[in-house]
Amino acid sequence: MRELTITTPEHVNIKLEPAGSGSRFLAVLIDSFITTAIAAVIYSVAVNIVPRLVAAAIFVTASFILTWGWHVYFEVKRHGRTIGKRALSLRVVDARGLPVTLYQSIVRNVARIVDFLPAFYGVGALVNMLRSDRKRLGDILADTLVIRESQPLAYRGELGAERHFNPLRTPRALRLIRHRVSLEEREFLLALCLRAQKMSPAARYDLMEEVAKTYRQKLDIEEEAISGENLVRDLTAVLFSRMR
Amino acid sequence: MNIESFISERRPVWQHLDTILKRAEARGDALSRDELHELVELYRRTCSDLNRVQSNTANPEILGYLNQLTGRAYRFVYRAAHETPVWATFKHLISTEIPATFRRERLAVAAAAAAMLLGVLFGAAAVLIDPANGRRLIPPMFFTERPRDRVDRIEKGSERIDNVEKALFFSASLYTHNIKVSMLAFTLGALTIIGTILLLFYNGMILGAIATMYILDDVPLFFFAWVGPHGALELPAIIFGAAAGLVAGRAFLMPGNLSRAASLRRVLPSVWRMLIGTALTLVCAGIIEGSFSQFSYRVFPYPMKIAVAVLLFTGLMGYLFLRGLGDEA
Numbered sequence: 295m296r297e298l299t300i301t302t303p304e305h306v307n308i309k310l311e312p313a314g315s316g317s318r319f320l321a322v323l324i325d326s327f328i329t330t331a332i333a334a335v336i337y338s339v340a341v342n343i344v345p346r347l348v349a350a351a352i353f354v355t356a357s358f359i360l361t362w363g364w365h366v367y368f369e370v371k372r373h374g375r376t377i378g379k380r381a382l383s384l385r386v387v388d389a390r391g392l393p394v395t396l397y398q399s400i401v402r403n404v405a406r407i408v409d410f411l412p413a414f415y416g417v418g419a420l421v422n423m424l425r426s427d428r429k430r431l432g433d434i435l436a437d438t439l440v441i442r443e444s445q446p447l448a449y450r451g452e453l454g455a456e457r458h459f460n461p462l463r464t465p466r467a468l469r470l471i472r473h474r475v476s477l478e479e480r481e482f483l484l485a486l487c488l489r490a491q492k493m494s495p496a497a498r499y500d501l502m503e504e505v506a507k508t509y510r511q512k513l514d515i516e517e518e519a520i521s522g523e524n525l526v527r528d529l530t531a532v533l534f535s536r537m538r
Numbered sequence: 539m540n541i542e543s544f545i546s547e548r549r550p551v552w553q554h555l556d557t558i559l560k561r562a563e564a565r566g567d568a569l570s571r572d573e574l575h576e577l578v579e580l581y582r583r584t585c586s587d588l589n590r591v592q593s594n595t596a597n598p599e600i601l602g603y604l605n606q607l608t609g610r611a612y613r614f615v616y617r618a619a620h621e622t623p624v625w626a627t628f629k630h631l632i633s634t635e636i637p638a639t640f641r642r643e644r645l646a647v648a649a650a651a652a653a654m655l656l657g658v659l660f661g662a663a664a665v666l667i668d669p670a671n672g673r674r675l676i677p678p679m680f681f682t683e684r685p686r687d688r689v690d691r692i693e694k695g696s697e698r699i700d701n702v703e704k705a706l707f708f709s710a711s712l713y714t715h716n717i718k719v720s721m722l723a724f725t726l727g728a729l730t731i732i733g734t735i736l737l738l739f740y741n742g743m744i745l746g747a748i749a750t751m752y753i754l755d756d757v758p759l760f761f762f763a764w765v766g767p768h769g770a771l772e773l774p775a776i777i778f779g780a781a782a783g784l785v786a787g788r789a790f791l792m793p794g795n796l797s798r799a800a801s802l803r804r805v806l807p808s809v810w811r812m813l814i815g816t817a818l819t820l821v822c823a824g825i826i827e828g829s830f831s832q833f834s835y836r837v838f839p840y841p842m843k844i845a846v847a848v849l850l851f852t853g854l855m856g857y858l859f860l861r862g863l864g865d866e867a
Contacts, residue, residue, distance in 0.1 A: 302608075303616070304582065304586075306589050307592065308588070311602075311605075347707040348703045348706050350710075351709070351710040354707070355710045358710075358714040372563070375563075387609075387613065389799060391609060393613045396810075397806045397807060397810040398806065400814070401786075401813070404721045404725065405724075405725045407721045407725060431725065434790075435790065436806070437799040443606040443610075481595065481597045
């Protein structure tokens with residue numbers, strides 16, 4: 295999935311992550327459930343006050359306004375999030391990163407009628423899956439984007455526990471680590487150590503040996519006695535220790 | 539850079555910004571002057587933090603969080619100041635913008651009208667050449683009995699719409715349906731152009747064929763009195779909505795030396811005004827179709843219904859062609 299980058303006037307690049315069709319479908323499902331429920335409540339109240347056919351007329355009008363107005367209202371007035379989108383951390387934004395305008399919102403929601411063909415999200419889901427920016431037809435016409443917002447930060451500072459004796463703490467090894475291990479690899483190794491507990495033993499062993507093999511070559515480590523997992527943990531500990 | 543200590547040091551700032559944004563998002567809009575100043579300051583600090591984090595780590599969690607936070611604040615700080623009171627915007631829309639847009643996009647409107655007119659002529663010609671063609675062109679659901687039988691049934695029998703409730707319900711079903719059809723016409727046009735042209739031609743053809751059948755069956759007055767009052771608004775509205783599709787389709791499919799997105803943005807103001815105009819006209823047309831159009835000649839004589847149709851049509855055309863004409867130059 296392609297990330298879109300927006301450069302702010304402060305020359306900072308903000309990355310927007312387009313949301314996939316699954317979560318968007320679910321959000322629409324939640325929204326249509328709520329709008330249908332509201333229309334049903336309106337009908338059941340109206341039917342007790344006015345004649346049945348008038349209540350039906352009110353129901354038809356109310357569900358029409360709710361179906362089409364719901365999205366426009368929330369997108370413009372509630373910062374791009376309907377209740378369903380909010381529940382799934384989605385947001386509609388202008389493809390340039392600004393808030394959606396009323397005009398864009400109207401156009402993208404009018405086009406929903408084709409995106410919904412032949413049944414609940416047919417064309418829309420198809421177009422969405424074919425495009426790297428995950429736009430449906432309405433998004434294309436209005437130049438808008440549905441993005442996924444990351445969850446609040448739950449950053450775990452914990453590291454792979456360092457063994458008392460770390461064979462990588464030699465000047466030569468430390469120098470090679472500094473020169474040959476990139477930032478991305480550092481994050482990868484941390485993630486690997488943190489997730490190791492959740493893997494099946496066989497998979498954990500194979501993966502650790504595989505990774506360790508790469509770093510044995512990269513860092514010229516000849517010592518065969520250390521297990522793959524120990525090597526990976528030692529390496530991670532060195533990378534994240536404060537003495538770098 | 540030690541990322542862990544950086545995070546623990548800066549976290550309060552981010553959390554503060556997050557709180558302000560959450561409050562602002564929940565409340566809809568208004569931020570007080572102090573909050574706004576604070577927001578801008580926190581935004582700048584978070585921006586520079588994001589910059590540092592981007593060059594010092596590839597950790598998806600911290601990058602994702604700061605991206606999300608900066609993006610949200612960015613939309614607050616740099617939001618376009620386009621918001622005006624809804625009611626004033628609406629009044630301006632009706633009083634000047636819709637007719638002005640209609641005249642500005644007259645080429646697209648003319649093209650849409652021509653497509654429908656061609657359909658009408660085609661349908662009429664087909665029925666004139668061989669009356670049996672009527673059955674072939676018109677979907678069976680619209681063709682249940684001979685025109686004269688239908689006229690007899692409606693004019694001699696009891697009224698179809700005999701109370702306000704029925705009229706309201708029928709009207710509501712009609713205008714919601716018609717608005718959906720014009721949304722479809724718009725979107726098809728915006729994506730393919732030809733889709734809208736075909737849709738207009740097809741609908742024109744059915745209209746032309748039915749009209750000719752009623753004329754051949756010697757009941758023309760009934761037909762015009764029955765279709766006229768709402769058709770006078772409905773047909774122009776659908777043409778207008780389809781023309782919006784053509785405008786968007788031209789921008790989308792033939793953007794010239796602009797990007798598709800930029801080209802679409804340029805026509806967006808015209809397009810949404812035309813769409814609103816279409817929807818509003820269709821609501822009026824639906825109410826007329828659900829009540830006035832359905833009454834037999836015993837309630838409203840034909841000349842009266844046709845006079846209403848002519849009046850509505852000239853009124854609409856006068857509004858579209860003449861309203862605010864002097865103000866534009």
